[in-house]
Amino acid sequence: xxATEPLLRVEELRVEFPTEDGVVHAVDGITYxxxxxxxxxxxxxxxxxxxxxxLTTLGLTRRQGARISGxxxxxxQDLVILPEERLRAIRGNDIAMVFQDPLSSLHPLxxxxxQLIEAVQAxxxxxxxxxxxxxxxxxxxxxxxxxxxxxxxxxxxxxGGMRQRVMIAMALANEPKLLIAxxxxxxxDVTVQAAILGLMERLQRELGMAIVIITHDLGVVAEMADxxxxxxxxxxVETASAARVFAxxxxxxxxxxxxxxxxxxxxxDEDLVPIPGTPPSLINPPSGCHFHPRCPYAExxxxxxxxxxxxxxxxxxxxxxxLLEPARRRELWxxxxxxxxxxxxxxxxxxxxxxx
Amino acid sequence: MIRYIIRRVLIGAVILxxxxxxxxxxxxxxxxxxxxxxxxGRDPQPRLIKEIEGVLGLGKPLPVQFWDYLKxxxxxxxxxxxxxxxxxxxxxxxxxxxxxxxxxxGAAVLWVIAGMSVGIISALRRHSFLxxxxxxxxxxxxxxxxxxxxxxFLLLFANDIGKFKILPGAGSYVGLTYDPWKWFTSMIMPWIxxxxxxxxxxxxxxxxxxxxxxxxxxIRTARAKGLRERAVVRQGVxxxxxxxxxxxxxxxxxxxxxxxxxxxxxxIPGIGRLSYQSIQSADFPxxxxxxxxxxxxxILANIVVDVVYxxxxxxxxxx
Numbered sequence: 001x002x003a004t005e006p007l008l009r010v011e012e013l014r015v016e017f018p019t020e021d022g023v024v025h026a027v028d029g030i031t032y033x034x035x036x037x038x039x040x041x042x043x044x045x046x047x048x049x050x051x052x053x054x055l056t057t058l059g060l061t062r063r064q065g066a067r068i069s070g071x072x073x074x075x076x077q078d079l080v081i082l083p084e085e086r087l088r089a090i091r092g093n094d095i096a097m098v099f100q101d102p103l104s105s106l107h108p109l110x111x112x113x114x115q116l117i118e119a120v121q122a123x124x125x126x127x128x129x130x131x132x133x134x135x136x137x138x139x140x141x142x143x144x145x146x147x148x149x150x151x152x153x154x155x156x157x158x159x160g161g162m163r164q165r166v167m168i169a170m171a172l173a174n175e176p177k178l179l180i181a182x183x184x185x186x187x188x189d190v191t192v193q194a195a196i197l198g199l200m201e202r203l204q205r206e207l208g209m210a211i212v213i214i215t216h217d218l219g220v221v222a223e224m225a226d227x228x229x230x231x232x233x234x235x236x237v238e239t240a241s242a243a244r245v246f247a248x249x250x251x252x253x254x255x256x257x258x259x260x261x262x263x264x265x266x267x268x269d270e271d272l273v274p275i276p277g278t279p280p281s282l283i284n285p286p287s288g289c290h291f292h293p294r295c296p297y298a299e300x301x302x303x304x305x306x307x308x309x310x311x312x313x314x315x316x317x318x319x320x321x322x323l324l325e326p327a328r329r330r331e332l333w334x335x336x337x338x339x340x341x342x343x344x345x346x347x348x349x350x351x352x353x354x355x356x
Numbered sequence: 357m358i359r360y361i362i363r364r365v366l367i368g369a370v371i372l373x374x375x376x377x378x379x380x381x382x383x384x385x386x387x388x389x390x391x392x393x394x395x396x397g398r399d400p401q402p403r404l405i406k407e408i409e410g411v412l413g414l415g416k417p418l419p420v421q422f423w424d425y426l427k428x429x430x431x432x433x434x435x436x437x438x439x440x441x442x443x444x445x446x447x448x449x450x451x452x453x454x455x456x457x458x459x460x461x462g463a464a465v466l467w468v469i470a471g472m473s474v475g476i477i478s479a480l481r482r483h484s485f486l487x488x489x490x491x492x493x494x495x496x497x498x499x500x501x502x503x504x505x506x507x508x509f510l511l512l513f514a515n516d517i518g519k520f521k522i523l524p525g526a527g528s529y530v531g532l533t534y535d536p537w538k539w540f541t542s543m544i545m546p547w548i549x550x551x552x553x554x555x556x557x558x559x560x561x562x563x564x565x566x567x568x569x570x571x572x573x574x575i576r577t578a579r580a581k582g583l584r585e586r587a588v589v590r591q592g593v594x595x596x597x598x599x600x601x602x603x604x605x606x607x608x609x610x611x612x613x614x615x616x617x618x619x620x621x622x623x624i625p626g627i628g629r630l631s632y633q634s635i636q637s638a639d640f641p642x643x644x645x646x647x648x649x650x651x652x653x654x655i656l657a658n659i660v661v662d663v664v665y666x667x668x669x670x671x672x673x674x675x
Binding site for chain 1: 572573574576577578580581582583584587591594668669671
């Protein structure tokens, strides 16, 4: 971790949407930071608040009637309270975003060239011809063959992967310092996924921007991220360097995520272990630890106590919000890592000593 | 595209012949009144009726009559002669078309501008007072019959019977080329009355269409690019106008066949009044001509709408 001030620092961010059914606590007090040139992976199931937190960074949840509190510090400015016009000058300029579905995210009735030119001209006072040349240059940069011809085509004339390249080109139009990529590869074929991730890594090296990559796919973050934040029900439940999360995960939810993906270094007949249950309601989240209804290791009082995100004993940059004893957590993970099921792990570690 | 249009025009021609046959049969079989009887004077001799039927060509069997008519129409572009005035139907139509064109196109400009602006404002300020007020007024305008609204306008503003004598009243139509200013002032009330109901429909359609497109992902992208809200809205409107264009084309097509109620209330000598009069006097050739004209406009409007649609939406391709 560098000692310098991070590029983006999110502090105690809360985003709530009042609805007819009650208040949706989409983001429930999260804190994270991204340093210049680094990549943060935000991992979680759909509905865990990862997209809402990023849209809020760009000020895009304001007009949906969201109640926002906390701070989002970008180069020292608090984006939560920044006036709309100043925020607009940052959107697409210093912070850009790539969305999940490139087909629905591009305007179907405008040529991609026009959409790129718009992105350039939104922040630069340049002629249309200059902006058009920039558009062609950008299409070339993201690896679209024959960019001077493709610039005059419509989005429906591009394949899925090529469309996502267009989205990335659009995001890069003004050389942002921070790129937020929300599930950038989820709608794409696996082979195209790898190409898009490779492209983002190359562009990050060339342009030196920071990336926040939002995904439900641990495979994606394993490839891209320096740091990982795991979100569950609007909260960050674990955050650490990517290497640390894969080697020594501390939260039972992270274990579940890791055990639910196939791995090449495990026996092929080993069963994948899905996380039981469904994501919780964000209107009435479970009491105590939000994960306790789905946690195989939960103890009775976990439904009453709310865990805080705290450093683990031997690594101050690794934080976890879990009520299990650290020693017990590590014993359980040791069992799981060997391929045991949660039940086997619990049996091996033994019941909780309540005498202490 | 060219081939598509040619095919559509050919299909349109076939439809016209079918329409022709149907009107031919309807007006001769259904009890619309016998034209010969209407012309024979009071208490006529049966022989006189037969004689007049002979003159009008009604004595021959129906299929022969139809064939004669079709032959004249297809090979000489002759629509026959009015039973009533002996004028050629073609020249009657040519004479009556300009007022209907003036009325329809002027009203269309009015309702498109009014309906779209109200719809856009309502969509962007949903559930505001302004939105509720405009949508409420739209509902009222939609529910009001045209002829009633027309009479109310005449009673309020006509310079003969009105309370405020500020606009020319019924029967004041003059040709555009004859006196442009008089033409314009005489059309103001008919335009407003004809446009009112449509403006309401367009406002509601625009509101729902734009509210929908403003929720699209690409609008979020436009905002994320840092575009000004004006530019973002323009992108939404660009998508939202497609259904409006469809409706507009078809509606103009229908109205060019004659806005019967408004033309009658304001006594405008257009196609609508011509059809109304010809039906009253069982003037078969004129009825036939106006119905054919109306169907031709509707068929044409459909083709135009399809072509414009392909231009508006690059994803649409006709093969």
